[in-house]
Amino acid sequence: xxxxxxxxxxxxxxxxxxxxxxxxxxxxxxxxxxxxxxxxxxxxxxxxxxxxxxxxxxxxxxxxxxxxxxxxxxxxxxxxxxx
Amino acid sequence: xxxxxxxxxxxxxxxxxxxxxxxxxxxxxxxxxxxxxxxxxxxxxxxxxxxxxxxxxxxxxxxxxxxxxxxxxxxxxxxxxxxxxxxxxxxxxxxxxxxxxxxxxxxxxxxxxxxxxxxxxxxxxxxxxxxxxxxxxxxxxxxxxxxxxxxxxxxxxxxxxxxxxxxxxxxxxxxxxxxxxxxxxxxxxxxxxxxxxxxxxxxxxxxxxxxxxxxxxxxxxxxxxxxxxxxxxxxxxxxxxxxxxxxxxxxxxxxxx
Numbered sequence: 001x002x003x004x005x006x007x008x009x010x011x012x013x014x015x016x017x018x019x020x021x022x023x024x025x026x027x028x029x030x031x032x033x034x035x036x037x038x039x040x041x042x043x044x045x046x047x048x049x050x051x052x053x054x055x056x057x058x059x060x061x062x063x064x065x066x067x068x069x070x071x072x073x074x075x076x077x078x079x080x081x082x083x
Numbered sequence: 084x085x086x087x088x089x090x091x092x093x094x095x096x097x098x099x100x101x102x103x104x105x106x107x108x109x110x111x112x113x114x115x116x117x118x119x120x121x122x123x124x125x126x127x128x129x130x131x132x133x134x135x136x137x138x139x140x141x142x143x144x145x146x147x148x149x150x151x152x153x154x155x156x157x158x159x160x161x162x163x164x165x166x167x168x169x170x171x172x173x174x175x176x177x178x179x180x181x182x183x184x185x186x187x188x189x190x191x192x193x194x195x196x197x198x199x200x201x202x203x204x205x206x207x208x209x210x211x212x213x214x215x216x217x218x219x220x221x222x223x224x225x226x227x228x229x230x231x232x233x234x235x236x237x238x239x240x241x242x243x244x245x246x247x248x249x250x251x252x253x254x255x256x257x258x259x260x261x262x263x264x265x266x267x268x269x270x271x272x273x274x275x276x277x278x279x280x281x282x283x284x285x286x287x288x289x290x291x292x293x294x295x296x297x298x299x300x301x302x303x304x305x306x307x308x309x310x311x312x313x314x315x316x317x318x319x320x321x322x323x324x325x326x327x328x329x330x331x332x333x334x335x336x337x338x339x340x
Binding site for chain 2: 013014015016017019020024027028031034035036037081082083
């Protein structure tokens with residue numbers, strides 16, 4: 001099981017085998033982001049039904065692990081899975 | 084929002100495709116809007132049963148050559164069904180089979196994303212009540228991608244030791260990890276074992292005890308099905324057949340899950 005805080009190799013893709021190794025709370029965010037392709041924490045919170053602050057924290061954990069990227073567009077921060 | 088069902092198995096030949104097609108036909112006969120997707124890219128077979136050559140295969144969608152809705156062909160008029168029966172086909176050509184086997188993990192990331200967003204698009208655009216995936220057996224990428232997007236995963240298995248042991252592994256390593264609602268369909272069970280007093284309960288206890296999942300339904304073993312496999316959709320051609328009735332019971336059980 002991959003733990004939050006684990007830094008993965010740069011070329012580790014977010015495919016299903018990686019998804020299956022994630023803890024439940026991060027897998028839910030990663031699956032929702034794979035569906036939306038690119039989203040803010042607010043967009044993701046609508047998809048997962050969790051509050052925005054929690055979703056933002058989980059997304060940033062995925063960013064720290066190297067599985068998700070983020071970029072700024074104006075005032076908004078967008079998260080995405082590199083494909 | 085419609086229900087997404089994925090039918091999977093540890094080994095091949097458990098009867099997933101027959102079950103998926105007949106289940107889809109039963110729901111469409113009841114007036115529901117149904118979509119069946121062939122995600123068995125290693126051994127596509129829905130094109131044989133529906134005798135259809137679509138303009139686009141699901142493979143084309145995964146390659147970004149078309150939208151997911153462009154791959155769907157409505158079969159309701161052909162079979163005079165009150166509800167829609169949309170079917171998306173996997174490409175059965177040798178070239179496509181070789182191509183799918185050569186994909187790397189980067190491509191699978193894109194395929195996962197396209198599988199999940201395609202599901203959302205079908206449910207929203209076609210107002211589908213039941214989206215049903217037929218998948219390849221075992222831990223294939225395309226199958227797990229489909230399972231990841233499903234509300235309910237149904238494992239189709241025979242009651243032999245090979246299936247039992249492998250299914251236990253899948254239940255623990257994949258279904259439980261994905262956190263999806265899962266259940267077991269037992270297929271090819273000797274009729275006398277189902278009909279015996281307490282037969283159904285005995286199988287239910289066996290499955291719950293050994294695999295830890297509920298039993299969704301049972302289908303008796305019928306040699307006739309092997310002879311007519313791929314030629315006939317029993318739910319349409321033989322509505323009173325034992326096989327159709329068994330699938331009908333599974334259809335009702337799924338509604339309650």
